[in-house]
Amino acid sequence: MAYEELSKSTIFPLGEKVEANFIGDAYLQMIFMDKTPLNARIGNVTFAPKSRNNWHSHNVGQVLLVTGGQGWYQEEGKAAKLLTSGDVVNIPPHVKHWHGATNDSWFVHLAITPGETEWFDPVDDAWFNALKNNETNN
Amino acid sequence: MAYEELSKSTIFPLGEKVEANFIGDAYLQMIFMDKTPLNARIGNVTFAPKSRNNWHSHNVGQVLLVTGGQGWYQEEGKAAKLLTSGDVVNIPPHVKHWHGATNDSWFVHLAITPGETEWFDPVDDAWFNALKNNETNN
Numbered sequence: 001m002a003y004e005e006l007s008k009s010t011i012f013p014l015g016e017k018v019e020a021n022f023i024g025d026a027y028l029q030m031i032f033m034d035k036t037p038l039n040a041r042i043g044n045v046t047f048a049p050k051s052r053n054n055w056h057s058h059n060v061g062q063v064l065l066v067t068g069g070q071g072w073y074q075e076e077g078k079a080a081k082l083l084t085s086g087d088v089v090n091i092p093p094h095v096k097h098w099h100g101a102t103n104d105s106w107f108v109h110l111a112i113t114p115g116e117t118e119w120f121d122p123v124d125d126a127w128f129n130a131l132k133n134n135e136t137n138n
Numbered sequence: 139m140a141y142e143e144l145s146k147s148t149i150f151p152l153g154e155k156v157e158a159n160f161i162g163d164a165y166l167q168m169i170f171m172d173k174t175p176l177n178a179r180i181g182n183v184t185f186a187p188k189s190r191n192n193w194h195s196h197n198v199g200q201v202l203l204v205t206g207g208q209g210w211y212q213e214e215g216k217a218a219k220l221l222t223s224g225d226v227v228n229i230p231p232h233v234k235h236w237h238g239a240t241n242d243s244w245f246v247h248l249a250i251t252p253g254e255t256e257w258f259d260p261v262d263d264a265w266f267n268a269l270k271n272n273e274t275n276n
Contacts, residue, residue, distance in 0.1 A: 011149075011205050012224050034228050037199030037252050039177040061175030065248070067149050067205070086150050090172050110203070112250075114175050 010108065011067055012044035021119045024051025026100070031110075040114040047071060047107040052100020054122045057093075060115025064089040064099065071107030072131060073099045080131050083107070098123045148246065149205055150182035159257045162189025164238070169248075178252040185209060185245040190238020192260045195231075198253025202227040202237065209245030210269060211237045218269050221245070236261045
């Protein structure tokens with residue numbers, strides 16, 4: 001997905017640039033923070049190409065709903081999975097992982113998060129650039 | 139949004155035609171039904187123009203995330219609200235309401251539902267056709 005096509009997948013607002021725990025240009029807009037009826041908050045996260053969050057874990061878990069672009073989801077000790085629009089990911093509690101855009105595509109997902117997040121080390125360029133099929137040619 | 143543009147907002151699968159408790163052509167695909175980590179199930183609901191669900195209520199509540207088109211949300215005793223892509227609705231528990239497409243637009247939303255739904259009477263054509271600004275001219 002090219003930069004000029006990003007607007008087609010920004011269903012929910014882009015929000016503000018994330019300043020901590022991410023590499024590159026990523027944006028967050030919380031779209032649901034009411035205390036009822038869900039046990040979770042909902043944020044819209046938009047990653048510019050190459051941007052990604054640091055390794056982290058959720059004490060209750062998290063659900064990702066991919067609404068645009070292409071990105072990676074990787075759990076510690078496992079191969080990275082390529083995500084595209086329409087994918088749904090159930091992230092188990094206490095599993096160290098990261099997610100972010102591919103090398104050449106924007107990536108947009110809703111993150112539905114009960115509980116809290118613990119942050120660890122960045123996903124450095126050497127790790128990121130070694131991912132297979134990182135060029136999606138879109 | 140014209141018929142041929144529907145595909146741009148069908149981020150999640152269209153699913154099967156809903157056979158009960160709706161008027162017109164509406165489609166449902168459940169996209170998240172795991173028991174953890176959320177207290178809710180998530181469905182993708184797609185309404186053809188003029189289609190709508192019957193009056194109903196949720197015993198815990200429901201959250202709608204509008205991903206495409208234009209539609210109505212109406213609580214009993216209140217004016218109908220026009221919804222467009224990016225809108226978020228927190229439906230209180232035990233409040234009788236309905237939602238559906240406008241007269242001339244498809245309408246797509248995610249429905250995040252904890253608890254159960256109780257169904258009541260259809261939103262008949264006389265009621266639906268009396269809604270103001272029902273022609274959106276898109």
